[in-house]
Amino acid sequence: MTRRTYVTIGAGQAAAVAARTLRRRGFDGRIVLIGDEPHPPYQRPPLSKEFLAGVDGEDSLWILPPKWVADNDIDIVTGASVARVDTLSGAVELDGGAPVAADAVLFATGGSARRLTVPGPRPDLVHYLRTLEDARRLAPLLTPGRRLALIGGGFIGLEIAATAASSGAAVTVVETDPVPLGRIVGPQMGELVAQLHRDNGIDIRCGAPVSGVRTTAEGVLIDIEGAAAPVEADAVVVGIGMVPNVGTAIASGLQVDNGIVVDAAGRTSVPNVYAAGDVARRFSARAGRHVRLEHFDNASRQGAAVAHAMLGRDAVCDEPNWFWSDQFGRNLQFVGTARGEPVIRGDRDTLEFTAFYFDGGTLCGAFTVERGEDIAAARELLGRTVDASTLCDDDVDLFDLVYDEEPELEAQVRT
Secondary structure, eight states, rough: OOOEEEEEESSHHHHHHHHHHHHTTTTOOOEEOOSSSSSBBOOOOOGGTHHHHHHSSSGGGGGGGGHHHHHHHEEOOSSOEEEEEETTTTEEEESOOEEEESSSEEOOOOOOEOOOOSSSSGGEEEEOOSSSHHHHHHHOOOOTOOOOEEESSSSHHHHHHHHHHHHHEEEEESSSSSSSTTHOHHHHHHHHHHHHHHHHTEEEEEEEEEEEEEEEOOOOOEETTTTTOOOOEEEEEEOOOEOOHHHHHHTOOOOOOOSSEETTBBBBTTTTEEGGGGGGGEEEETTEEEEEESSSHHHHHHHHOOOOOOOOOOOOOEEEEEEEETTTTTTEEEEEEOOOOOOOEEEETTTTTEEEEETTTEEEEEEEEEEEHHHHHHHTTTTOOOHHHTTTTTTTHHHHHHHHHHHHHHHHHHH
16 A cells, blocks of 8 residues: 655644644654755744844754654655645645655745845845744844844834843834734734833834835935934844745645635645645634634644644634734733723733723633733633623632533533
């Protein structure tokens, strides 16, 4: 009997989790992970925090320990580019290499940093942070007195800002929106995060659309619409989002629309071809539409779910959005959707609280600082009608609210 071969195009979080899940669920065929970076699968979240700060080394980044890879007979091909997949034969065609015959293919190609055109003589002063190589280039710049500018005040941009400021650099964040993170956690919580950064010495300039960036022999100049003078810096980090890596998918004839379009289980329109992680635009019954999410947790969950689909099992992943970030020693977490004015549990002034969001009387989201256990409960309560005053009562155990509905649910099952 011919041994089956499953191939991932991409060797990041989703691919690594898929490989691990396949082995744990009994798949004994060949597993090949093909990545275009010169490294085995690694975690990206520490790149903007512990690794960038020099607290953790590269050995802490690897997702699949070398011994596990050897013991489980996983083939990891690094520094390789896939031209296309022949969807009729299943052959994965490499640029400059022999094709790999596959019985099933998982596209886990992730995304690339969205780039700006920056004229001038010093392109080395313009940085992005998406890969381990990016972090290696950026880390030596985080020194006392160095002027570092960040374009973009999203989670990654603010994490880099916090890491740089904690290293002694003078940091300026330029953000187009009125408050950073406002589109994700709402304006009130976005302003609170901005104040955390200002309290730690960061110059955050909001409502500041960038009209141009250029380098000089000495540094970087950032022009802001309506500003009398440009922002001057020794180097700049551009953090304005990412674009999904869909070139190989297009060349393979897959349906692409702001990502690779897949069903709820991660299946493309082509049999035995799947997609997961940042590149996948998956149908979500929860949202009622196709969505594409860019986060570590989503990549992990989709990687596991798609592995089940590759084995012929249904294990749909349709969890609510969940993000976390660490900034200035504070753990921030968000789940669901931010709508309207939040209600507060805890003490916002001491930055130990949870903000709950409602859509009518239904809990639709939560944002927390230093209260991860509240987020765990909020995930279970999303979509339920919950009394706001009860949520705000610190003497109430939120998990009691979760379990209060169980007898009713059990009764429904019995009937």
